[in-house]
Amino acid sequence: MLSNGFHGYKEGYETLEKIGVTQRNRDFFNKIFVPVFLMVSTPNFVMLLWYTATKHKGSYGNMVHSITQASTLDSLKELWGDVNICSNFALSVVFGYCIWALLLMKFLPGKQVRGPITPKGNTPVYKDNGFSHYVVTMTTLFLLTVILKTYDLSPSVVYDNFGDILGTLNVLSAIFCIFLYIKGLYSPSSTDCGSSGNIIFDYYWGTELYPRVLGFDIKVFTNCRFGMTIWAVLVYIYALKSYELHGFVDSMVVSAILQLAYISKFFWWEAGYLSTIDIMVDRAGYYICWGCLVYVPSLYASVSLYLVNNPVYLGWFWSTFILACGLLAISVNYFADWQKQRVRSADGDCLIWGKKPNIIRAKYMLEDGQEKESILLASGWWGLSRHFHYIPEILLALFWTLPAGFENFMPFSYVIFLTILLTHRSYRDDDKCSLKYGPFWTDYCERVPHRIVPYLF
Ligand SMILES: NC(=O)C1=CN([C@@H]2O[C@H](COP(=O)(O)OP(=O)(O)OC[C@H]3O[C@@H](n4cnc5c(N)ncnc54)[C@H](OP(=O)(O)O)[C@@H]3O)[C@@H](O)[C@H]2O)C=CC1
Numbered sequence: 187m188l189s190n191g192f193h194g195y196k197e198g199y200e201t202l203e204k205i206g207v208t209q210r211n212r213d214f215f216n217k218i219f220v221p222v223f224l225m226v227s228t229p230n231f232v233m234l235l236w237y238t239a240t241k242h243k244g245s246y247g248n249m250v251h252s253i254t255q256a257s258t259l260d261s262l263k264e265l266w267g268d269v270n271i272c273s274n275f276a277l278s279v280v281f282g283y284c285i286w287a288l289l290l291m292k293f294l295p296g297k298q299v300r301g302p303i304t305p306k307g308n309t310p311v312y313k314d315n316g317f318s319h320y321v322v323t324m325t326t327l328f329l330l331t332v333i334l335k336t337y338d339l340s341p342s343v344v345y346d347n348f349g350d351i352l353g354t355l356n357v358l359s360a361i362f363c364i365f366l367y368i369k370g371l372y373s374p375s376s377t378d379c380g381s382s383g384n385i386i387f388d389y390y391w392g393t394e395l396y397p398r399v400l401g402f403d404i405k406v407f408t409n410c411r412f413g414m415t416i417w418a419v420l421v422y423i424y425a426l427k428s429y430e431l432h433g434f435v436d437s438m439v440v441s442a443i444l445q446l447a448y449i450s451k452f453f454w455w456e457a458g459y460l461s462t463i464d465i466m467v468d469r470a471g472y473y474i475c476w477g478c479l480v481y482v483p484s485l486y487a488s489v490s491l492y493l494v495n496n497p498v499y500l501g502w503f504w505s506t507f508i509l510a511c512g513l514l515a516i517s518v519n520y521f522a523d524w525q526k527q528r529v530r531s532a533d534g535d536c537l538i539w540g541k542k543p544n545i546i547r548a549k550y551m552l553e554d555g556q557e558k559e560s561i562l563l564a565s566g567w568w569g570l571s572r573h574f575h576y577i578p579e580i581l582l583a584l585f586w587t588l589p590a591g592f593e594n595f596m597p598f599s600y601v602i603f604l605t606i607l608l609t610h611r612s613y614r615d616d617d618k619c620s621l622k623y624g625p626f627w628t629d630y631c632e633r634v635p636h637r638i639v640p641y642l643f
């Protein structure tokens with residue numbers, strides 16, 4: 187039919203051909219080039235971060251100078267060669283923590299929460315015990331520090347062996363993603379699964395939306411109970427190491443307080459996280475699972491890692507000022523997430539910033555044709571721009587980075603990554619919502635025309 191329509195018109199035929207070529211190029215770029223690039227670069231990048239912070243005092247310049255003296259192979263050897271992958275200590279730490287987190291996940295009480303309905307019409311159910319998991323873990327870590335001290339030992343041994351632990355995590359997580367890939371193809375936990383027909387993309391993106399193993403939800407484990415908790419544990423351990431090396435260093439304390447406050451807020455709101463694109467859209471593959479198992483512990487905690495060998499003294503004024511700005515940013519981010527949840531749980535019958543909310547009752551359809559309705563909030567923080575909450579998220583990351591000062595670029599790696607990630611995410615989320623809500627999303631975009639920065643972008 188198409189070719190009939192276009193055969194007589196050379197121009198039209200060429201256009202179709204061009205569209206086909208463009209599509210193939212785009213598919214190659216998105217489904218092969220980007221995944222391969224990320225899967226080759228990110229494991230090396232996390233090792234480089236650790237190597238730069240611990241062996242080159244956090245200077246990318248020194249690190250680059252050192253590794254460019256040798257051939258690429260020798261540089262890779264220098265990067266990976268010093269670490270003892272799967273050492274007994276690293277294996278005990280990694281598996282020991284996994285067993286701990288799984289036991290807490292199973293036995294800590296929590297009420298059942300229902301996740302958002304999936305495109306295939308499934309409604310995953312979770313146990314909401316993330317906050318208690320976090321409190322129990324951090325309290326136990328603190329008690330362990332006190333007990334170990336009586337034997338002249340310290341949890342900061344994790345910092346001393348972090349190269350081995352990171353190398354081990356890198357390898358084990360990549361193997362775990364192979365397991366997830368195969369499981370999704372041959373033994374999926376729900377109908378939200380399938381293959382794209384491209385093995386590279388399937389490994390990178392995943393083959394299942396909500397995999398469960400022995401009753402454990404994999405994404406809740408990797409994203410929340412592993413990635414986010416290990417981030418907090420590392421911030422604590424790096425602060426402890428800094429204290430052992432230099433005594434009280436205010437920049438380390440300010441940065442650690444802000445990161446721990448943010449992570450505590452995350453666990454307080456964990457049930458809300460289950461309605462974000464990480465859980466609703468992203469499958470359990472390299473991107474999310476390897477990302478949360480390796481990338482988060484490495485990059486997200488990197489400011490504290492940097493500060494261990496680069497103590498900065500801020501003084502009371504800057505410490506208080508940065509702390510206050512950071513806490514304000516956390517509150518704005520939290521209340522933006524809260525407003526969205528509140529208006530939905532109250533079915534629009536609530537006050538937002540003291541007024542009746544401006545809402546859109548948006549209809550959408552599941553894959554089986556069932557019609558559903560949801561609420562889009564167009565006032566409060568969600569009336570300023572469509573992703574206003576990303577601004578305090580980025581500012582907060584900047585506030586916990588500023589204590590590291592401007593001597594080196596390395597501590598700014600996370601905030602730069604986050605700005606790119608969130609800008610890209612705002613496009614992904616708009617595409618997802620536009621596809622889901624069609625004209626209702628267009629209506630929202632007309633009411634709230636700016637994507638992230640009001641009046642600018
Ligand atoms: N540090 C980090 O690496 C990152 C942190 N974050 C943080 O995580 C939190 C969650 O962010 P994110 O995952 O991006 O998700 P959002 O909180 O932006 O949620 C996106 C979803 O919310 C719904 N939604 C969108 N607009 C509206 C609206 N106006 N009213 C009601 N519902 C709406 C849509 O889902 P539906 O289908 O339900 O309508 C949309 O897919 C934020 O605090 C963010 O800052 C996010 C990414 C990375």
Ligand SMILES: CC(C)CCC[C@@H](C)[C@H]1CC[C@H]2C3=CC=C4C[C@@H](O)CC[C@]4(C)[C@H]3CC[C@]12C
Pocket residue numbers: 224228409414452459464472473474476477478481482
């Ligand atoms: C190529 C990959 C290595 C990139 C991996 C990226 C992922 C690790 C991150 C992508 C989205 C991130 C997150 C989203 C939302 C979150 C809620 C927030 O309150 C806390 C952080 C986080 C869980 C965050 C964690 C890392 C990502 C999953």
